[in-house]
Structures are given as structure tokens and as C-alpha cells.
Amino acid sequence: MAEEYFDIVNENDEIIGKASRSDLYTKDLIHRSVIIFIFNKKGELLLQKRSKFKDLWKSRWTGSASGHVALGESYEAAAKRELKEELGIKISLKQSLFIKIRQKVNSRNIKLFIGESNGPFTFNKKEVDKIRFLSLAKIKKEIKKRKKFTPTFVVVLKAYLENLKKKN
Numbered sequence: 001m002a003e004e005y006f007d008i009v010n011e012n013d014e015i016i017g018k019a020s021r022s023d024l025y026t027k028d029l030i031h032r033s034v035i036i037f038i039f040n041k042k043g044e045l046l047l048q049k050r051s052k053f054k055d056l057w058k059s060r061w062t063g064s065a066s067g068h069v070a071l072g073e074s075y076e077a078a079a080k081r082e083l084k085e086e087l088g089i090k091i092s093l094k095q096s097l098f099i100k101i102r103q104k105v106n107s108r109n110i111k112l113f114i115g116e117s118n119g120p121f122t123f124n125k126k127e128v129d130k131i132r133f134l135s136l137a138k139i140k141k142e143i144k145k146r147k148k149f150t151p152t153f154v155v156v157l158k159a160y161l162e163n164l165k166k167k168n
Contacts, residue, residue, distance in 0.1 A: 005071045006031050011100075013109050018071055030107040033070035034079040035156050036093065038117045044133035048086065050150070051129050053057075053087050061142075062129075062153040064115075064159055075111040083115075087131070088122030091115045101152065136161070 008017040008029045019029050038046040046064040065086040069078040075096070081087055093113040101108050125132055141156065143149055
């Protein structure tokens with residue numbers, strides 16, 4: 001399989017080069033990614049349990065869908081692609097937050113998108129092990145109990161909840 005390449009960006013989210021997937025995890029390069037939160041009519045958030053075949057955070061719970069922004073791709077296009085690839089759905093999305101995560105070998109600029117759907121979902125078993133809807137209150141309790149969530153999901157959920165508080 002040919003190696004994938006991704007845009008590398010600076011602190012201002014301007015494209016300054018490209019790098020392979022392996023370089024993203026071995027060098028201090030800022031790249032772009034998306035996370036999508038899908039809510040149902042009851043206001044519950046769809047979570048996915050990542051497949052055991054994933055390269056990072058195998059079998060951990062995370063947002064509804066997520067992924068890297070491909071070389072030359074927009075955040076919006078990446079969000080729509082990831083929804084189709086991971087959950088088999090095509091819905092309208094609204095951009096919610098822009099979050100910078102800086103880590104030694106996984107620094108990312110993330111755009112969070114929000115959508116609504118009750119399904120049906122056809123998820124990709126190579127990407128997703130299972131899915132479930134949970135209330136935000138239940139998710140917060142599970143995070144406090146140290147349930148298995150991806151670190152990125154925890155950071156993005158916290159930012160989302162803080163943003164909701166500011167609006168109310």
C-alpha cells in the first residue's frame with residue numbers, strides 16, 4: 001500500500017509542507033484533523049469504539065467519527081469523507097470549534113463539526129468496532145471513572161462543554 005501524505009501547517013494553520021503518516025508520529029509536525037459529534041433527537045452523542053486494527057488508540061471510545069485531513073483537502077471535505085467512511089452516512093454538518101493540541105509527536109489543529117442523525121449507520125469494521133448513543137452526563141461520568149476513551153476525545157469534549165457553558 002502506498003504511503004499517505006498530509007499537509008503540515010504552522011501555528012497559524014497555514015500549509016508549509018507535506019509529510020507521510022509515519023513522519024506525523026515520529027517528528028514534531030503540526031497537521032490537521034477533524035472530529036465529528038453526531039447527536040440524536042434526544043440530544044445523546046454517538047460514540048464509536050475504535051477498531052482493534054487501528055494504529056493508535058485501539059479499542060478506545062471516541063467521538064462519532066474522526067480522522068486526518070488528507071493532502072490538499074479542506075477540513076469540511078475531510079469531515080464529510082470520514083462520516084461516509086466510518087458510519088456510512090451523509091448529513092449536513094456545522095463547524096463548531098477550532099482546537100490546537102500540541103504534543104511531542106502528535107500536534108494537531110482540529111476542527112470539530114456537529115451534526116444530527118438517528119441512523120441507520122453502516123459502520124466500517126476496519127475502522128469501528130461498535131457504536132452507541134450516550135447522554136453527555138453519562139459520558140462525563142464514564143470519563144471520571146477512567147473508562148477507555150481516546151485522549152483527543154477527552155480534550156475536544158471538554159472544550160465543547162466549556163463552549164456550551166459560555167453560550168448559556
